[in-house]
Amino acid sequence: MREQKKLNTIRKIKSKNSEAFFLVIRGLEVGLFAGLIAVLYRYMLSVAEDGLDKVLTFIHGSWWKIAIWFGILWLIGTFVCYIIKWEPASGGSGIPQVTGEVKGRMSPSWWKVLVAKIIGGTAAVFAGLSLGREGPSVQLGGMAAKGIAKITKADKTTELRMISCGAGAGMAAAFNAPLTGIMFVLEEIHHSFDKNILCMGIVATAVADFVSKLFFGQSTIFSYDTVNFPLKYYWILILLGIIIGLSGVGYTKIMLKLQDTFKAIKKVPNTVKLPLVFVFSGVVGLVCPQVLCGGHSMVEFLMNEKPGFGVMFGLLVAKFLFGAICFACGAPGGTLYPLCILGTYLGAAFGSIALQITGLPDGLWQEFAVIGMAGFFSATIKSPITGVVLVFELTGNMNNILPLVTVALISYAVSNLLGSEPIYEALLARISTPTSENQGSEISKREKIIKSFVIPTGSDLADKKIKDIDWGRHALIITVERGEDSITPNGDVVLKAGDEIVFLVSQRRLAKTSEHLEELFEDRYKPST
Incomplete structure (x- = not known):
C-alpha cells in the first residue's frame, strides 16, 4: 500500500513538472508574439501622433487648409466606420471583448481583429480622438495568442489560457509593466487565482515587457522625487479617496449613458455619426490640442510645468468631455490610459488646494498626482491591486506605498457602497452575444x-x-x-x-x-x- 502511494506521488510530481514545462513554453510563445504585435501598434500610434502634430502646425491660421483637413477627417471617419462594420469586435477598447471570449460569450476571427484594430486604431489616433493604446494592446495580445493557438492546433482549454495570458502580455508591452499585466488578467478578467494562468502569464508578460523595452527603452512614464507623507495628515488622503470614489462612480455612469445615447440615435446612420465625431476632433485640435489622443502630452505638461489649479481643472474637464464623446462613438481605441490621465489630474488638482490649505511640503503635489491615478483606476475598473501595482511600475517608486493603498482602497470601497459596476463588465454586458451559428465550427466541435x-x-x-x-x-x-x-x-x-x-x-x-x-x-x- 505504501509503495503504491509512493508511485502515485512520483507520477503526480512528474505530471506537474511536465505540465509546468508545457505552460512555460506556451508562455514564451505568447509573450513573444503578443509583445511584437503590441510593439507594432505602439509604434504606429506614435507615428500617427507625430503626423497629427505636423498637420496641426501646417494648417494653423489658414482657413482653407482647415477646411481641407475637416474633409479628410470626414473621410477617415467613414473609413473607420466600414472597418468596424467589417469586424465589429474591433470597435471600442477591446478589453470587454477579450473577457467575453475567455468567458465563452464570443469567438471573433483573430486575424480580422488584428488587422481591423491596428488600422482602425491608428486612423482614429491620427484624427486626434481621445483614445489610448493600452486597451487595444490587451485585445491585440489576446488575438495574437489565439492565432498561435490556432496555428499550433492547441486544445480549447489551452487556447483560452493563451488568450488570457496574451491579453496580459499586451498590457505589459503597452505600459512596460509585467506585474500589472498578470494581475490584470487574474483580478479583472478571471476574478480568481488560477495557477496555470499564473505560470503561463508570468512568462508571457515578462517576455512581452522585454520585447517592448528592446524597442522603446526602460524609462518609466512618471519620474518624481518622493516626499514622505506626514502621518497626521492622513485625513487628507481619506478625503481624497472619497472624492475620487464619487468621481469614479460619476465617470462610469456618464460614460455608459453617453454610449447608450449614441447607439439610441437610430435615425442617423453610423456612416454619418462617426465621421461627425472625427470632424469634432478637428475642432478640438484647433482649440485645445493638449487633450487629443491618449494623453501622454498631458502627463509631460503636468509633470514638467506644474500648472496652477485653474489650468489643471480646465484640462481635466476638457479631457473628460472630449474623451466621453470619443468613447461613446465606439471607434477602435482604449479608455484605460485616458482614464488614468483623468485620475492623475484629479489628484493633482486636489493636491494643489490641499497644499495651500495645510502648508504641506510643496514636493507632495506629484505624490497626489500618482495617488489619484491609482484611486481612479480602483473606483472605475474595480481592480485595486492592479491599480496599485500599475502605479508602482509606471513610476518605479514604492517608497510611499501606504498613501497609495489608502486612497485606492477607500475609493474602491466608496464605489462599491454606491453600487457602481466595473466599467469593463458593464461594457461586456452591452455587447450582443453571437449566436451559435455565428460562431461556426468552433462550437460544433x-x-x-x-x-x-x-x-x-x-x-x-x-x-x-x-x-x-x-x-x-x-x-x-x-x-x-x-x-x-x-x-x-x-x-x-x-x-x-x-x-x-x-x-x-x-x-x-x-x-x-x-x-x-x-x-x-x-x-x-x-x-x-
Whole structure:
C-alpha cells in the first residue's frame, strides 16, 4: 500500500513538472508574439501622433487648409466606420471583448481583429480622438495568442489560457509593466487565482515587457522625487479617496449613458455619426490640442510645468468631455490610459488646494498626482491591486506605498457602497452575444474545457458536501486540489476554504456555466436548503 502511494506521488510530481514545462513554453510563445504585435501598434500610434502634430502646425491660421483637413477627417471617419462594420469586435477598447471570449460569450476571427484594430486604431489616433493604446494592446495580445493557438492546433482549454495570458502580455508591452499585466488578467478578467494562468502569464508578460523595452527603452512614464507623507495628515488622503470614489462612480455612469445615447440615435446612420465625431476632433485640435489622443502630452505638461489649479481643472474637464464623446462613438481605441490621465489630474488638482490649505511640503503635489491615478483606476475598473501595482511600475517608486493603498482602497470601497459596476463588465454586458451559428465550427466541435476555481475564506461553499451544491448541468468536477493532495471527487467529499476545484465544462454551454460557477464562488452565494 505504501509503495503504491509512493508511485502515485512520483507520477503526480512528474505530471506537474511536465505540465509546468508545457505552460512555460506556451508562455514564451505568447509573450513573444503578443509583445511584437503590441510593439507594432505602439509604434504606429506614435507615428500617427507625430503626423497629427505636423498637420496641426501646417494648417494653423489658414482657413482653407482647415477646411481641407475637416474633409479628410470626414473621410477617415467613414473609413473607420466600414472597418468596424467589417469586424465589429474591433470597435471600442477591446478589453470587454477579450473577457467575453475567455468567458465563452464570443469567438471573433483573430486575424480580422488584428488587422481591423491596428488600422482602425491608428486612423482614429491620427484624427486626434481621445483614445489610448493600452486597451487595444490587451485585445491585440489576446488575438495574437489565439492565432498561435490556432496555428499550433492547441486544445480549447489551452487556447483560452493563451488568450488570457496574451491579453496580459499586451498590457505589459503597452505600459512596460509585467506585474500589472498578470494581475490584470487574474483580478479583472478571471476574478480568481488560477495557477496555470499564473505560470503561463508570468512568462508571457515578462517576455512581452522585454520585447517592448528592446524597442522603446526602460524609462518609466512618471519620474518624481518622493516626499514622505506626514502621518497626521492622513485625513487628507481619506478625503481624497472619497472624492475620487464619487468621481469614479460619476465617470462610469456618464460614460455608459453617453454610449447608450449614441447607439439610441437610430435615425442617423453610423456612416454619418462617426465621421461627425472625427470632424469634432478637428475642432478640438484647433482649440485645445493638449487633450487629443491618449494623453501622454498631458502627463509631460503636468509633470514638467506644474500648472496652477485653474489650468489643471480646465484640462481635466476638457479631457473628460472630449474623451466621453470619443468613447461613446465606439471607434477602435482604449479608455484605460485616458482614464488614468483623468485620475492623475484629479489628484493633482486636489493636491494643489490641499497644499495651500495645510502648508504641506510643496514636493507632495506629484505624490497626489500618482495617488489619484491609482484611486481612479480602483473606483472605475474595480481592480485595486492592479491599480496599485500599475502605479508602482509606471513610476518605479514604492517608497510611499501606504498613501497609495489608502486612497485606492477607500475609493474602491466608496464605489462599491454606491453600487457602481466595473466599467469593463458593464461594457461586456452591452455587447450582443453571437449566436451559435455565428460562431461556426468552433462550437460544433463540442470540445470540453477545463476551468478551476478556488474557494475563498468565508465562502458558503466551505464545509459543504459536493452533492449538496448545484454546480449546473454542464459542469463536471474532475478533481479537488487541497494543498499537495488531489482528492477524487464524490458526493460525500466535504469542501474546505482554499480548495481548488477543477471542472470539465461543455464548450457549447461555457458562457452560462462560467457565469453560474463565478456566482457560486463569490461570497454572496447562499446554497439552497
